[in-house]
Structures are given as structure tokens and as C-alpha cells.
Amino acid sequence: MNWPHRVVVTGLGAVTPLGHTAPTYWSRLVAGESGIAAPTQVDPDLLQGEVVAEVKDFEPTLHFGERQLPALDRVTQFAVVAAREALAVSGLNITDDLSEQTATIIGTGIGGSNTIDDSYKRLYGEGARRVYPLTVPKLMPNAPASQVTMMLGLRGPAFGVVSACSSATHAIGLAYQMVRSGIARAAVTGGAESCINVGTMKGWEAMRVMANDTCRPFSVDRRGLVIGEGAGVAVLERLEDAQARDAEILGEVVGFGMTADAADLTNPDVGGMSRAVAATLADAGLDAGGVDYINAHGTGTAANDKAETAALKVALGEYGGKIPVSSTKSMVGHALGAAGALEFVAAVMAVRDGVAPPNANYLGPDPECDLELILGDAREMPIRTAISNSFAFGGLNAVLAVGKAR
Amino acid sequence: MTEIADDVVAIIEKKVPGGGRKVSVTDRLEDLGLESVDFLEMVFDLEEKFDVQVPYNANTASEDFATVQDVVDAITRLVESDNA
Numbered sequence: 224m225n226w227p228h229r230v231v232v233t234g235l236g237a238v239t240p241l242g243h244t245a246p247t248y249w250s251r252l253v254a255g256e257s258g259i260a261a262p263t264q265v266d267p268d269l270l271q272g273e274v275v276a277e278v279k280d281f282e283p284t285l286h287f288g289e290r291q292l293p294a295l296d297r298v299t300q301f302a303v304v305a306a307r308e309a310l311a312v313s314g315l316n317i318t319d320d321l322s323e324q325t326a327t328i329i330g331t332g333i334g335g336s337n338t339i340d341d342s343y344k345r346l347y348g349e350g351a352r353r354v355y356p357l358t359v360p361k362l363m364p365n366a367p368a369s370q371v372t373m374m375l376g377l378r379g380p381a382f383g384v385v386s387a388c389s390s391a392t393h394a395i396g397l398a399y400q401m402v403r404s405g406i407a408r409a410a411v412t413g414g415a416e417s418c419i420n421v422g423t424m425k426g427w428e429a430m431r432v433m434a435n436d437t438c439r440p441f442s443v444d445r446r447g448l449v450i451g452e453g454a455g456v457a458v459l460e461r462l463e464d465a466q467a468r469d470a471e472i473l474g475e476v477v478g479f480g481m482t483a484d485a486a487d488l489t490n491p492d493v494g495g496m497s498r499a500v501a502a503t504l505a506d507a508g509l510d511a512g513g514v515d516y517i518n519a520h521g522t523g524t525a526a527n528d529k530a531e532t533a534a535l536k537v538a539l540g541e542y543g544g545k546i547p548v549s550s551t552k553s554m555v556g557h558a559l560g561a562a563g564a565l566e567f568v569a570a571v572m573a574v575r576d577g578v579a580p581p582n583a584n585y586l587g588p589d590p591e592c593d594l595e596l597i598l599g600d601a602r603e604m605p606i607r608t609a610i611s612n613s614f615a616f617g618g619l620n621a622v623l624a625v626g627k628a629r
Numbered sequence: 630m631t632e633i634a635d636d637v638v639a640i641i642e643k644k645v646p647g648g649g650r651k652v653s654v655t656d657r658l659e660d661l662g663l664e665s666v667d668f669l670e671m672v673f674d675l676e677e678k679f680d681v682q683v684p685y686n687a688n689t690a691s692e693d694f695a696t697v698q699d700v701v702d703a704i705t706r707l708v709e710s711d712n713a
Contacts, residue, residue: 271682431669431687447688490665525688526665 226403231465231628232473234313234458235568236305236413240276240451240555244308248565249572251554252580253601258555259437259449264419273433275419276451276556294357295370296335301454301561302367302415303374310375310411313458314470317376324408327372327381328398329415329456330390332560334364334383336418343422367415367454379407385560387615388520389481390414392563395457396479396621402459409464413456413564424450430489432524438557439584440521440550441528441592448522451556455564457571472628474571477608478507484618491527491614496534499620503610504538507624511539514546514624516579516609518566519594521550522557527614529591547604549582549597563613563621570609570625578603633679633708634701640674641697654698668694675700681707 237244240258241251251258258276261267265275278301283292286304295303306329310317317325338361345351360366365383372381380401384394391414398412418424427433432447439445465472480502484495504511520531536543551569558565573579582596607627614620634654642652644667652661663671665687672685683703685694694700 429669429673431672431685431690433686434688445688447686487664488666 227405228403229462230399230402230459230476231462232457232476232571233315233460233465233470234309234311235473235571236308236312236456237453237565237568238278238281238301238305239453239565240278243281243304245568249569252551252569253578255581255583255601256554257437257583258451262419265421265424269421270424271428272435273428274435274437274449276449277419278453294360296338296361296366296417298331298335298337298415298417299367299370301417301452302329302456303370305413305415305454305456306371306375306411309456309458315409315458315460321408322376322378325377325379326398326401326407326410326412327368327377327379328384328394328410328412329368329371330384330386330394330413330560330563331364331367331415332385332387332390333416333418333423335362335366336423337420338362340420340422371411375411377411386619386621387617388557388559388562389613389615389619389621390560390563391455392567392611392613392621392623393481395564395567396481396623398459399476399479402461409458409460411456411458413454414561415454416559416561417452418559419450419452434523437584438523438553439586440519440523440553440582441532441589441594441596442585443587443589445523445525445528447524449556451558453555453558453561453565455561455568457567474574474628475626476623477626478503478509478624479622480506481621484620486618489616491530492618493530493533493537495618495620496531496614497537499622500534500538500610500612503622503624507608509608509624511542514539514542514608514610515604515606516573517546517548518570518609518611519548519550520612520614521552521582523552531612531614532592532594535594544593545595547579547597547602548594549580551580553583563611566611567623567625570611570623574606574609574625574627577605579606633705636678637675637701637704638697640678641671641700644671652697654696654701656697657695658697675704679704679708681711683707
């Protein structure tokens with residue numbers, strides 16, 4: 224289909240377990256560093272030994288005023304800090320006209336989970352009779368999107384997107400569709416998550432899928448996923464606008480696909496996953512041979528990694544086992560509703576720099592995960608197009624394709 | 630059967646899709662048609678019933694909990710170690 228506009232990325236921002244800016248995050252990913260460790264936001268004695276990927280040394284008062292902070296859950300703080308960075312990098316001047324034509328679409332899996340947890344603790348744990356006055360606007364899942372519009376002065380279409388681990392990928396995909404179709408002139412889009420608190424972690428424990436060593440995507444003896452947190456935000460705009468203002472173009476969004484499994488609640492489905500990858504290639508007008516790097520969903524669970532391997536082989540045919548793959552969750556854990564945004568940032572940077580980050584913590588081959596994994600060091604190679612996969616609990620799948628600026 | 634085995638079998642019988650099937654300790658859990666969510670609920674019910682913490686990880690569990698007897702043995706060990 225011929226859309227009126229090509230859509231480019233001119234700004235990226237990230238708050239991650241490997242640093243609080245996109246360039247720091249990217250350089251540490253390429254270096255193969257790990258952001259995974261024992262929890263500090265939750266008393267480890269209350270948990271069963273699982274490790275987490277926390278955003279470390281994040282000082283809210285460096286970013287927000289005393290009067291702003293009572294309205295901002297940590298998830299929203301991450302979203303706003305990443306959005307400010309992305310907008311600053313883009314150099315976009317938000318005039319009155321552009322403000323009304325810029326979409327703000329921010330995904331989250333849960334929303335203000337820390338606020339919910341704090342309120343429950345206060346009410347049921349400490350016997351308090353009331354909760355804080357801004358509890359509701361802090362915990363609502365659209366809080367990250369709403370606060371980004373307010374702090375950045377963006378008055379166009381704006382909303383949150385909720386699809387668990389695919390939230391950010393759906394958000395960026397929708398923003399892409401709005402800009403290419405002409406509905407929006409530009410978009411500030413991504414995802415945020417912060418749920419390393421007792422209530423949510425106990426919920427994850429009860430799913431019985433948590434690793435207590437580290438995240439080992441596609442590896443033999445992998446023990447499950449590692450919960451992460453953070454935010455990633457991108458500025459998308461029309462190619463012609465970016466060229467006219469001489470902006471640095473970091474990459475181009477070239478395709479987006481999404482599907483639902485309509486099958487098991489928590490078990491991944493090869494059919495749903497592979498259809499999402501195929502839909503993305505079709506949207507991009509790409510053959511499988513045109514994909515040079517895959518940033519996998521790669522959670523490190525037994526079920527996901529096996530199903531994702533099979534899905535890539537179905538969708539990409541003979542190229543399925545040949546295209547280099549890594550899961551950056553091996554270094555920053557699974558940031559759930561932010562994961563797709565952190566991985567989109569990685570995909571854009573990989574295409575721009577011609578280097579793909581490694582799949583860390585690998586112990587050895589699992590015959591059911593026989594992909595062309597990037598093991599050891601990051602791999603320098605020309606990358607024309609990368610795809611980034613997100614597959615959510617509830618069977619909701621979303622995949623983005625990113626091309627080199629040209 | 631021991632008392633623990635009776636209770637374990639009763640909990641598992643409630644999770645078998647369709648219901649009404651008699652479960653024996655020699656049955657394999659996968660043959661009973663338990664799905665991933667049934668497993669999670671079964672482990673939760675066992676922990677609540679026996680007041681133990683079952684070290685069950687879905688990523689590594691298939692060998693540890695193959696048959697109903699495996700579950701009975703695991704619960705028996707956990708109950709005994711709690712009482713020791």
C-alpha cells in the first residue's frame with residue numbers, strides 16, 4: 224500500500240538498568256554489560272531469590288520539582304525523562320501548530336503499580352484509613368502518556384496503550400501508522416514500566432517463570448525471565464519534515480504487524496507469533512532475505528524461546544535460522560510494557576551503527592532454539608533492516624521493522 | 630494411600646479438564662490433560678493446603694513433577710522438613 228508519508232526516527236530517549244540516557248544504554252548494551260542483580264527496591268527476604276533489572280541511582284529530584292513529584296509514580300517519571308531526552312535530541316521545535324499535530328502514545332503493562340502497592344500496604348498492612356490524594360491520577364495506566372503531554376506541551380492525539388509485554392511496540396506501531404497516514408504530523412511514542420514492588424513480584428512468583436540466576440535467552444538450562452523496568456521513547460516524524468529542517472535521521476520505521484493468538488492465556492503460540500512477523504514483512508514490502516538483524520522477544524523462559532524459534536522459521540523460511548538474532552533482555556531483563564521501546568531503541572541504533580548487541584549469558588545450545596545467535600561480543604555488520612519482536616501474555620503480538628536512514 | 634496422597638489426588642482431580650475422572654498416583658500429569666494454568670493453580674492449592682513452599686519453576690519442572698506420585702513425594706518431603 225502506498226502511504227502519503229515515510230516515517231523517520233529523529234529522537235530517542237531511554238531510562239534503563241544500564242544508564243539513564245539512550246547513548247549510555249546503547250554503548251553498555253554493545254559492551255555486553257549486565258543490569259541484572261539482587262533487588263534493592265524490595266526486601267529480598269520477602270521474595271524467593273529471584274534477580275531483577277532495576278534502574279539504578281535514579282534521583283527523581285534531579286528531574287522534577289517538589290510540587291510535581293507527588294503526582295508522579297516512578298513509571299511516569301521514567302516516561303517523562305525519556306520523552307524529554309528524545310524530544311531534545313530530535314531538535315523539534317514544538318510550535319502551537321505542531322503541538323496540536325503531534326501524537327503522544329505511551330504503552331505500559333500495568334501503569335502506576337508502585338502507587339497501587341503503596342496504597343494497599345498503607346490500607347491493609349498498616350491499617351491506615353485513607354490513601355494519598357493523588358492516588359488515582361498516579362496509578363492510571365494513561366498517566367505516563369498524560370504527563371508526557373503536559374510536561375512537553377503536546378496537544379494532539381494522546382493515549383496509553385495496554386498489551387502487557389507488547390504495549391510499547393503496539394504504541395510505536397500505532398504512532399507510525401498515524402504519521403505515515405497523515406493523521407499526525409509527528410509523534411512522541413514508546414513505553415514505560417516500573418513494577419519491582421512486593422505485590423507485583425509476588426504475582427510474578429506465582430506464575431513460576433522467574434529466574435534466580437540471570438536471564439539466558441535461547442540457552443540450554445535457562446531458568447526463566449528477569450523482571451526489569453525503565454522507559455524508552457522515540458520521536459517519529461515525516462521524512463520530508465526531518466529533511467526540511469536538516470535533522471539527523473537515526474532510522475526509518477518501515478513496517479509494523481500485529482496479531483492475536485486467541486489460544487492459551489500464558490503459553491505462546493507459534494501461529495500468532497509467526498503471523499505477526501510475516502505481517503510486518505508484508506507491511507514493509509520486504510522479503511525475509513532483506514532482514515539483517517532480529518531483536519528477539521527472547522524472555523529466557525522455556526516456552527517463549529522455543530516457540531519464538533519455531534515462529535521465526537515459519538515466518539522467515541530458509542532465512543529463519545540464518546539471520547543473526549539476539550535478545551537484549553539478557554542484559555536489561557524484561558521491562559514488560561517498556562520492553563518493546565527499549566528494544567526499538569536498540570534496533571534503531573543497531574541499524575544506524577551497523578552493530579548488533581550480543582545475546583548474553585549463554586551456556587550452550589538448546590536444540591529447540593537453533594537460531595543464528597550473536598554470542599560473545601557484539602557483531603559488526605551492515606544492517607539494512609532490523610525487526611523487533613514483542614509477544615505478550617494474553618496472546619497479543621506486535622513486531623516493528625526498522626530501516627537504515629537513506 | 631497416605632493421607633497426603635489422598636489430599637494431593639483430590640486437589641489434582643479438581644484440575645483435570647472435564648472433571649469426574651478418578652486420578653491414581655501412577656497417572657502422568659501430562660496424560661491428565663493439565664494445562665499450564667492448571668499446573669499453577671495446582672501448585673498454589675497444594676501450598677495453601679499443606680502450608681509449604683513448593684520450589685516449582687515452570688521452566689525446569691517437567692522432570693520433577695512427571696507423575697502424581699512425584700507430587701505426593703515432593704509434598705511429603707516438604708511437610709516432613711517443616712516438621713523436623
